[in-house]
Amino acid sequence: MSDTKQPELKPSRRKFLAAAATGTAGAVAAGFPMIAKAQAGPISMRWQSTWPAKDIFHEYALDFAKKVNDMTGGDLKIEVLPAGAVVPAFGLLEAVSKGTLDGGHGVLGYHYGKQNALALWSSGPAFGMDANMILAWHKYxxxxxxxxxxxxxxxxxxxxxxxxxxxxxxxxxxxxxITKASDFKGLKFRTNGLAIDLFTAMGAAVNALPGGEIVPAMDRGLLDGAEFNNASSDRLLGFPDVSKVCMLQSYHQSAETFEIMFNKTKYDALPAKMKAIIAGATEAASADMSWKAIDRYSKDYVELQAKDNVKFYKTPDAVLQEQLKLWDDIIAKKSAENAIFKEVLASQKAFASRAVKWDQDTYVNRRMAAGHYFGGKQAPAKKA
Known part of the structure; x- marks a missing residue:
């Protein structure tokens, strides 16, 4: 110890230190921390959709992000870029998995090349289930x-x-x-997922292009026909500029849903409360999307006919029956090759066996009611 004499504190300095010591002791006794920690700032995530910016699907992606941003009070901020901003549409899964992107908005069918069973959530007749039933099976x-x-x-x-x-x-x-199944023989056609196998079996030469590339390919004669999704998307993407004939109804994608995808490492690091908000926002966005779709698709269905001179035809039953027959062959082959493919199908079929019967036995014929109130205005699409 040094023998150096320490300077004597002035009375005012002694009083200050004594007061500080008393205050500190009081704070500790009251359970307050010695050092106040600054609150962490908002969590920012950069996402990409698999859709062009002008597509209503990208709008759905933005709607979801806004719900999360609003419901978290800005504590989580998701920015959604359109397809191609960071990676091509079909590269979303890899980019999110690696952390190049924090998340994304797309469909499971776009990952078909990684594991074909993923497309069972989007392709085929789904044992008679509609898309909402697929979501019911998925959750319950x-x-x-x-x-x-x-x-x-x-x-x-x-x-x-x-x-x-x-x-x-x-x-x-x-x-x-299209008047018969054989019309697909040699047809250059665009689709995705397991629908590739279905239309290939029907005789088409299939090209799996992302949404934004379809109309340019048709315009250049690289495609003879194509499917994408709905009246609004198809109109916004410019299908009426390259074709005036649209065939309604098909089993190739009769029950598809969207996918919201997070990088799992980043998702797992989120607070439990934020994860609960994301789950709630997802279900809220699901309902809102389905309501918006009814409103917008029905308006564009009218506009496509009134302003764009598009003629809609019902796909002949013989073509639909051929799809079902070919689908049975496709799933039998892939089930033999892929055990988890077979497992997913069995799970879907078990759920559908009761859900579809309940649905068909319970719901009344809406076309009868529409005919009663609107008469000829509600006539079905023309036969080809």
Whole structure:
């Protein structure tokens, strides 16, 4: 110890230190921390959709992000870029899994090349279920657990949420009406997911282009026909500029849903409260999307006919029956090759066996009521 004499504190200095010591002791006794920690700032995430900026699907992605941003009070801020801003549309899964993007908005069918069973949430007749039933199976019938198992099997570092039931998609846009299944033989056609296998079996030469590339390809004669999704998307993407014939109804994608995808490492690091908000926002966005779709699709369906001179035709039943027959062959073959593919199908079929019967036995014929109130205005689409 030093022998150096310390300077004597002035009375005012002694009083200040004594007061400070008393205050500190009081704060500790009251349970307050010695050092106040600054609150962490908002969490920012950069996302990308698989849709062009002008498509209503990208609007749905923005709607979801806004719900999360608003419901978290800005504590989580999701920015959604359109397809191609960071990676191509079909590169979304890899980009999110690696953390190049924090999340994204798309459909499971776009990951078909990584594991074909992923497309079972979007392709085919779904044993008679509509898209809302697919979501019911996913949440309550084991679908979510199977999807997590599928992603784990391919090393996907993602947390997936399905939402947004889609209406049955048209058979597609063509130069002339499709009257029989053999019309697809040699046809250069665009689709995606397991629908690739279906239309290939029908004789088409299939090209799986993302949404924004379809109309330019048709315009250049690289495609003879194509399907995308709905009246609003198809109109916004410019289909009426390259075709005036649209065939309604098909089993190739009769029950598709959207996917919201987070990088799993970043999602797992979020507070529990924020995860609960995301789950709630997803279901809220699902309902809002389905309501917006009814409003916007029906308006554009009218406009396509009144302003764009598009002729809509119902796909002949013989073509639909051929789709079902070919689909049975496709799923039998892929089930034999892929055990988890077979497992997903079995789970869907078990759920559909009761859900579809309940649905068909319960709901009244809406076309009868529409005919009563609107008469000829509600006539079905023309036969090809």
């Amino acid at each position: 019938g084991g679908g979510a657990e199977l999807l997590a198992k599928l992603y784990a099997s391919i090393g996907g570092n993602v947390q997936s949420f399905l939402y947004g039931p889609m209406a049955t998609q048209p058979l597609g846009w063509f130069k002339k009406p």
